[in-house]
Amino acid sequence: MMSVFLLELNWKELFLGHEEWSFLLEIILRTAIMFLAIIIGLRVLGKRGVKQLSIFELVVIIGLGSAAGDPMFNKDVGIISSILVFIVIILLYSIVTFFIGRSKKFEKLVEGSSICLIRNGEFSIENFKKENLGSDEFFAELRLKGVSQLGQIETAIEEISGEISVFYFEDHDVKYGLSIMPESFNKTLKNIIKEGHYSCTFCGHTERKPEGSAGNCPKCCKDEWVEASNRKRVT
Numbered sequence: 001m002m003s004v005f006l007l008e009l010n011w012k013e014l015f016l017g018h019e020e021w022s023f024l025l026e027i028i029l030r031t032a033i034m035f036l037a038i039i040i041g042l043r044v045l046g047k048r049g050v051k052q053l054s055i056f057e058l059v060v061i062i063g064l065g066s067a068a069g070d071p072m073f074n075k076d077v078g079i080i081s082s083i084l085v086f087i088v089i090i091l092l093y094s095i096v097t098f099f100i101g102r103s104k105k106f107e108k109l110v111e112g113s114s115i116c117l118i119r120n121g122e123f124s125i126e127n128f129k130k131e132n133l134g135s136d137e138f139f140a141e142l143r144l145k146g147v148s149q150l151g152q153i154e155t156a157i158e159e160i161s162g163e164i165s166v167f168y169f170e171d172h173d174v175k176y177g178l179s180i181m182p183e184s185f186n187k188t189l190k191n192i193i194k195e196g197h198y199s200c201t202f203c204g205h206t207e208r209k210p211e212g213s214a215g216n217c218p219k220c221c222k223d224e225w226v227e228a229s230n231r232k233r234v235t
Contacts, residue, residue, distance in 0.1 A: 030072050030073070030079060037068060037082070056111050063085075063089045064089055067085035068082065070082070096110060112160050113160065114157050115127045116155060116156070117156045118153050118156035119154075119155055120155075121150045121154075121175055121177040121178075121204065122150065122177075122203060122205050123202075123203045123204045125219070138164075139180040141164050142156070142166065145166055146233055147168075147180065147233060148181055148231050148233070149176075149181075150177035150204045151176050151177025151178075151206065152169060152231075153177075154167045154173075168233060174230060174232050175230065176206050176229065177199060177228060178200070178204040178206065178226070179199070179226065179228070179231075184226055185201060188201055188224040188226055189214055189224070189225045189226065189227075190213070190223055190224065191213055192209045192214050195208070195209065195211055196208065197227070197228035198214065198225040198226065198227055198228055199225065200217035200220060200224070200225060201225065201226055202220050203222070205220070206228045209225070
């Protein structure tokens with residue numbers, strides 16, 4: 001049964017679709033031309049357009065990629081049309097960046113703005129809620145920067161590129177804070193067994209607590225706590 005299926009299979013259509021073998025040479029030429037067009041386009045955009053991408057710059061790169069991709073293998077898409085799309089995208093990019101350089105309001109509208117996520121070792125809750133950023137993902141980024149607990153951080157800012165900029169306390173200023181090590185959240189507490197420093201698992205607010213009921217966090221009103229850490233940052 002399998003051998004009959006293989007014999008009836010149209011191998012040419014499987015590998016080439018409805019095109020002829022000669023179109024393979026045309027694909028090579030089309031790809032080479034569009035590859036050169038991409039290089040020229042990115043050179044015109046400059047280093048700013050290919051560094052850490054903002055939302056606006058990402059749209060530009062996707063637009064260039066879409067314009068370049070189809071004519072590489074699609075016989076119905078002419079190269080001249082794609083080059084024209086390239087030119088329009090680059091012109092629009094130039095116009096928008098011109099106005100970005102002239103107006104802070106326009107820059108904020110197009111690219112957004114940097115936002116403070118941590119201040120003095122605790123979450124800026126309202127700002128954090130505005131971002132599509134899960135706490136596990138955020139903690140992973142901080143751990144990659146050598147952070148083990150929030151009390152090591154004076155300020156953490158999410159830049160318009162999505163990168164996280166972190167400014168640290170000096171070692172002698174490091175305070176108790178929420179540990180962000182994976183195992184730290186395995187033992188959340190609502191009752192304090194041993195007096196010490198404890199951190200709210202939701203906002204990172206840290207305070208010294210006596211034995212007894214942990215109560216609600218005065219900052220976010222949540223009631224789950226973990227033992228705080230005052231570990232120094234290892235660099």
